[in-house]
Amino acid sequence: MLMMSQTDIMTNNMTDSCTEDFKHVDGVMKVLELVFYIPIFVVGLILNIAALVVFCGLLRKKTESTIYMINLALMDLILLLILPFKMHATNHEWPASFHELCSILEGLYFYGIYGSIYIIMCIAVDRWVAICHPFKAKQLRSPRVTMVICVVVWMLVSGSVIPVIWNFRNTKNGTFHCFHQFSAEGWKPPIIISVQVFGFVLPALVVVLCSVQIIWTLQQSGQHSPQSRACVKIIYSGLCAFLVPFTPSHLAIFLQFLVHQGAFQDCGTKANLSLFIQIAMCLSNITCCLDAMCYYFIAHEVRNTRHSFRMSIMSQRRPTNSTSERERGESS
Structure with a gap:
């Protein structure tokens, strides 16, 4: 009969x-x-469907802002429609034959996350061009250009996210939890560095720098019109929709990467980090609801623009009418 060593006993206990x-x-x-x-699924589904109805149906004229909002709502809907599968996978193991389905769902989930990140970044750049460089904006901004940019974002996210996610899943036999237990392939340094730098850090820098310069420009101009106030609200809501959900989740991904690199050995620390990354990923889905702030302020801005346009036409007509009346009086 073989005797277990003290090291074996300690290893088993750990x-x-x-x-x-x-x-x-x-x-x-x-x-x-x-x-x-x-709550995220129910509220987000209602808000994003309502946004599509408003921007696609009720607002006939498609501006740069409304085109971006339509694409952002579509990205959010992709993310939302995956949530029921994610909830089911947490509480149930899937058979081995579902590995490919799981990879598709995981790819669509991260597609929605990083598609939203890049659309929000494009909105920030579009605002920066329109406000900080108004003379160049006439050549750089148009609904057609915005459509091309959105198509490029969809293609870029498709080409970068889906092929990578496809290799995340272990191809072992037996049941498994989808959205969990990624293979070591998914935690390699080149992949994580690319995700952190190109998926979050660079877009975050662009959004923050553009937002700061826009707010500074508006404050320097001294404008207090409804359009400028609505624009500031759009900037703050975009910052909130970007930084609140995505900062904790990418910090958690980096910490979990350190775990896979052996930086943390204690079981309690690993468990706490596992809890943190799962909670952070849950909170990242709240972007589907936070984006509704952008929807509201964009729709409000469009209404104000239409109102100011009508008022400008009326103000142009009034002098013309008064001039014609004076001319009639002089001729009589």
């Missing part, structure tokens, strides 16, 4: 402790995901 820690994390997340996802 393994049992790690298993218990991660089981506790899984139990907590089964509850939290329902708490987060059900």
Whole structure:
């Protein structure tokens, strides 16, 4: 009969402790995901469908802002429609034959996240051009150019996200939890660095720099018109919709990457980081609801623009009418 060494006993005890820690994390997340996802799914679905109805149907004239909002709502809907599958995968194991379906769902999920990030970045750049460079804006901005930019974003995200996500899933036999247990291929340094730099850091820098310069320009101009106030609200809502959901999730991805690189060895620390990344990814889905602030202010801005356009036409007609009346009086 073989005797177990003290090291073997300690290893088994640590393994049992790690298993218990991660089981506790899984139990907590089964509850939290329902708490987060059900309201996000219901509210986000209503808001984004309403946005598409307004921007596609009620607003006949398509401006640069409305085209961006339509594409942002479509990205949000892709993300929202994956949430029921994500909730089911947390509480149920899927058979091995569902590996390809899982890879497709995971690809669409990250497609919606990074598509939203790049559309918000394009909105910030579009605002920066329109406000900080108004003379160049006439040549650079148009609905047709905006459509081309949105198509490029869809193609760019398709070409970068989906092929990478397809290799995230372990091709082992047996049941598995979709959206969990990514293979070591998905945590390689080149992939994580690319995700952090091109998926978040660079777009975040662009959004923040454009937003700061726009707000500074508006303050320097001293304009306090309804359009300028609406524009400032759009800028702040865009910053909120970008930084609040995506900053914690990408910080969590970086910390989990450090775990895979062996930077953390303690089971409790690993379990806490696992809990943090799962909560952060849950909160990242709130972007589907935060984007509604942009929808509201864009629609409000369009209404104000139409109102000011009507008032300018009326003001142009009044002098013309008064001049013609004076001419009639002089001739008589």
